[in-house]
Amino acid sequence: MNIPFLGHLRKKHGPARGVAVYEADGAAPDPEGIAALLSECELLRSHAERAGVRLDDTAASLEALDQLLPRWRDDEETLSWLGNDAGLYLGTVLVRTVPGAAWRLWPNGQPVVRLASGREFDVVTAGREWAASGVPELSQLYGEVAEA
Template sequence: MEKPVPGHRLGRRTSTRRPDGAPAPEQERERAMAGMYAECGLLRELADSSGVSLDDTVDSLTDLDQLLPRWRDDPQVSQWLGTDAGLYLGTVIRRQVDGAHWELAPDGRPLMVLRTGFELDVTALGRGWAEQGSPQLSAIYLAASDG
């Protein structure tokens, strides 16, 4: 059985609009997912208490990378925080990288899909950041923005 990887390439797909010009149901679902994933409550709480502004920019990812990882003392907090960090990373990529969008993997994991079809398992990447400090969130963003 194939091990899940943080990123892989999918076939390209085209977005469609309904004949009346309204977004297709798939696009509406993606927008709803984006709003839900952008909440990142635990991460926003940590950022606020640390003086970091989560403004959906690569600078905010760099600021998160610079935080002292005090949360690593509690594995449960690390896991939740890592998931939030991954969802925030995906939110920044979606808002800043042209053509990036959310999709759900067959097992329900949220994936950030780049215009090239490359998928990022952002929650796995975020958990790696929270638990080990790597990969850095800003480095993942820069790789995604390069295509």
């Protein structure tokens, strides 16, 4: 689809640099709503589905993602968005499978995963690094964070 003003915005602002979520002024945070929003990861889910990988929010699905051929690296815009999605998916798996893990929003709107220990993990940056180079693997990150 060719949408002229999007091309102009991309040239002006470049590819996606991250994800930010902001709450409405004065509104109490809605953890379930935030978790649902952050778990969508549409681009990553679409790529995985086309490759025959089922993303079921488990650690095993992270291992399957690590095995995908990184065809997205040829397209800077796809790489950037897919990296964001990979980080959000990693965070979704952590929140759903690690006791005490929860989404937290930094003041700048960046979503991170806070563990029961109080440690915070910047999943979006980790996902972008994985999408760009494959290192560290998502399953490896999951193992390290889940044990912390």
